Amino acid sequence: MAPTNSFVGAGFDALPARVAILDGDGEIVYTNQSWESFGTAAGIAPDSGGVGTNYLSVCDGSTDQDGTEAAEGIRAVAAGEREAFSFEYPCHGPSEEGWYMMEATPYTHEQEEYVLVMHVDITERRLLERQARDQAEQMEAFATLLSHDLRNPLAVAMAQSQSLEAAEIDCGSAIGDGTDSVGSTLCSSLERMETIIDDALVLVKTEAVDRPSAVQLTTAVENAWSHVRTDDATLSVVSPMTVHADPSLLGHLLENLFRNAVEHAGEGSAIEIGPLEAQAAAETGTEWAGESTGRPVTDGTGDRSGIEGFYVQDDGAGIPPSDRERIFESGYTTDAGGSGFGLAIVNRVVDAHDWTVSVTDAEDGGARFELRDMIAFDQSRTDRRPPHD
Numbered sequence: 001m002a003p004t005n006s007f008v009g010a011g012f013d014a015l016p017a018r019v020a021i022l023d024g025d026g027e028i029v030y031t032n033q034s035w036e037s038f039g040t041a042a043g044i045a046p047d048s049g050g051v052g053t054n055y056l057s058v059c060d061g062s063t064d065q066d067g068t069e070a071a072e073g074i075r076a077v078a079a080g081e082r083e084a085f086s087f088e089y090p091c092h093g094p095s096e097e098g099w100y101m102m103e104a105t106p107y108t109h110e111q112e113e114y115v116l117v118m119h120v121d122i123t124e125r126r127l128l129e130r131q132a133r134d135q136a137e138q139m140e141a142f143a144t145l146l147s148h149d150l151r152n153p154l155a156v157a158m159a160q161s162q163s164l165e166a167a168e169i170d171c172g173s174a175i176g177d178g179t180d181s182v183g184s185t186l187c188s189s190l191e192r193m194e195t196i197i198d199d200a201l202v203l204v205k206t207e208a209v210d211r212p213s214a215v216q217l218t219t220a221v222e223n224a225w226s227h228v229r230t231d232d233a234t235l236s237v238v239s240p241m242t243v244h245a246d247p248s249l250l251g252h253l254l255e256n257l258f259r260n261a262v263e264h265a266g267e268g269s270a271i272e273i274g275p276l277e278a279q280a281a282a283e284t285g286t287e288w289a290g291e292s293t294g295r296p297v298t299d300g301t302g303d304r305s306g307i308e309g310f311y312v313q314d315d316g317a318g319i320p321p322s323d324r325e326r327i328f329e330s331g332y333t334t335d336a337g338g339s340g341f342g343l344a345i346v347n348r349v350v351d352a353h354d355w356t357v358s359v360t361d362a363e364d365g366g367a368r369f370e371l372r373d374m375i376a377f378d379q380s381r382t383d384r385r386p387p388h389d
Helices: 004-013 033-041 056-058 065-078 123-171 182-205 217-226 245-263 281-285 342-353
Strands: 018-023 026-029 085-090 097-107 112-121 211-216 235-236 242-247 268-277 307-313 358-361 369-374 377-379
Touching: 004 033, 018 033, 018 056, 018 065, 033 056, 065 085, 065 097, 065 112, 097 123, 123 182, 211 217, 211 245, 217 235, 217 242, 217 245, 242 245, 242 307, 245 268, 245 307, 245 342, 268 369, 342 358
Parallel strands: 235 268
Antiparallel strands: 018 026, 018 112, 085 097, 097 112, 211 242, 242 377, 268 307, 307 369, 358 369
16 A cells, blocks of 8 residues: 555654654644644644744744754754754653653655654653662762761771670680670671671672673682681582682672571581583583673683583572562561571672573572573683683
8 A cells, every 4th residue: 555645644643752844944844743732732822833834933032042952953954964963852841840852854855855853752761860860879878878887887896896705705704604795796796787788788889790800710619608607517619610700799699699508508508519501502412602792602712611600509498489589689588687688689790790590499409599691611621721801
C-alpha cells in the first residue's frame, strides 16, 4: 500500500512528541495533534504557534534565552550550516516541573527545503537524573560519616578497651571459668562495629572496575582467610589459578564468602575453593575462549585456559532454593546478629567486575557459590603462562 498524506499524518498524530514542519523561511506548514493540543492547553493562540505562523519570529520574540537559542539552531540547520540541532530546555507549569528536548532536522521534498522540528518530553529522565544525583550526594555524605565521624571515635574506644583488657590480665581479674573479661567482650563488640563500617563503605564506594590486575587466587585466599574469625573451620584450595580483578575488592568478596560459610556451616566446617571449567569446554571436551567481555581468553601465545571462574563451597546445611535470590539483598540476613551486608557486598563486587554469581548445592549438601564470566587462568597447567595485562 502506497502511503497517502492521511496515512502519514495519522502516523505523526500518533506520536507523543510535538512535531512541526517549517519551510525554508521558518513558516509552519504542518503540525501534528500533540503540537496543537499543547498549544491549546497552554493557552497559545493559533496565530502564535499554528500553521501559517513564522516559528522563527515567535522564537525571536521570546524574552527567554532558550527561544533565542532555538531560533539560531533552526536557522543554522535551514542554511545547511549544521546537519542537525538539538538542545534541552525547561518548561515548568504552575503545578509541576517539565523538561523538553528540541530537535531540528533538515530534509528536501520536491526540491523544496524543510526543517522538521520536534519537541520530546524528557521530564521523567531529568527527574531520574536528579534523583540519582541526590542519592549519590547522600551516599557520599554517608561514606564521610562512616570514614571519619564514626571511625575516629571507634578507634579511641578500641584503644581504651584494649588497655582495659590488658589491665585485667595484669591484675589477674579475668574470670577463669571460660567467661570473657569485660575488656575482651568490649573489644569483640567494637571489632564487630568496625567490620560493619568497613562493609558499609564497600557497599557505598564500590564502582565499576576499569583496570583489573592479574591476581593469584591462592594469595588472595590466604590474605582474606587471615582477616576472618575462622574458629575451627578448615580451608583448602583445589588448584592454583590467576584471575583478573581489583585486588582489594576481591579480598572483600572472599572475606565475606568465608565469613558467611563459617557462620552458617557450623563447627568444624570445611571450605573449599576450586576452578570452574568453561561450560563450552566441559560439554565438548575441548578448551574454550570467549569474547573480549571478561570471559576466558588466550594468554597471548594462542593457548586457552578453559577456566572461566571459581567456586567457594562449604559442607554445611546449604541454602534453601527459596532464599537464593534474596540472600544478595542488602540487609537480608537469617542471623539475629548479622548486618545483612556480607553477601550484598559479594554481589556488588561481582557487578563491579561484570561477573556473575550463582548459588547451588555443593556435592556434600552445603552451599556452593559459583563466580563466572571472568578472565581466569589455571596455574596447575605448568605448560602455560598466565594472561598478561
